[in-house]
Amino acid sequence: MEMCKSVYEKIIEHSRREMPLEACGYLGGKGRTVVEAYSLTNIDQSGEHFSFDPKEQFDAVLTMRKKKQRAVAVYHSHPETPARPSQEDIRLAIDPEIIYVIVSLAAAEPEVKAFRIVKQEVTEEPVVVIDGLSTEEPENWEKQWNVKNSR
Ligand SMILES: [Zn+2]
Numbered sequence: 702m703e704m705c706k707s708v709y710e711k712i713i714e715h716s717r718r719e720m721p722l723e724a725c726g727y728l729g730g731k732g733r734t735v736v737e738a739y740s741l742t743n744i745d746q747s748g749e750h751f752s753f754d755p756k757e758q759f760d761a762v763l764t765m766r767k768k769k770q771r772a773v774a775v776y777h778s779h780p781e782t783p784a785r786p787s788q789e790d791i792r793l794a795i796d797p798e799i800i801y802v803i804v805s806l807a808a809a810e811p812e813v814k815a816f817r818i819v820k821q822e823v824t825e826e827p828v829v830v831i832d833g834l835s836t837e838e839p840e841n842w843e844k845q846w847n848v849k850n851s852r
Pocket of ligand 1: 786790
């Protein structure tokens with residue numbers, strides 16, 4: 702999967718901020734590229750698992766729809782374990798269409814990995830961090846990128 706650099710940085714920053722709890726959220730995409738991170742509250746308030754705040758989740762889905770983005774991925778952090786789906790992550794991964802992104806802060810350098818989990822079977826998806834240009838919707842893209850950078 703392709704991920705805008707701004708998104709990559711945002712999910713790492715969010716994960717660090719939530720330490721020692723797990724951070725979580727959605728990643729909205731255009732075409733094949735993740736363009737925006739929606740950080741959500743982990744109502745489990747746990748360092749080992751997460752649940753989205755349902756109200757925030759609903760709002761994020763609406764916002765994505767409005768912006769013509771697709772919920773490409775769900776991300777969460779592993780404060781103390783590697784960027785690999787846990788047994789529980791695998792058990793709870795019921796959507797074969799969704800990519801599961803894990804941010805690990807276990808090592809000195811943060812690690813971001815992506816997985817598809819279909820029928821308990823885990824396949825890693827390479828994460829390609831890009832600077833924010835899409836081949837599919839150049840106009841939209843440019844607009845979004847400029848807005849982000851002018852803030
Ligand atoms: Zn996990």
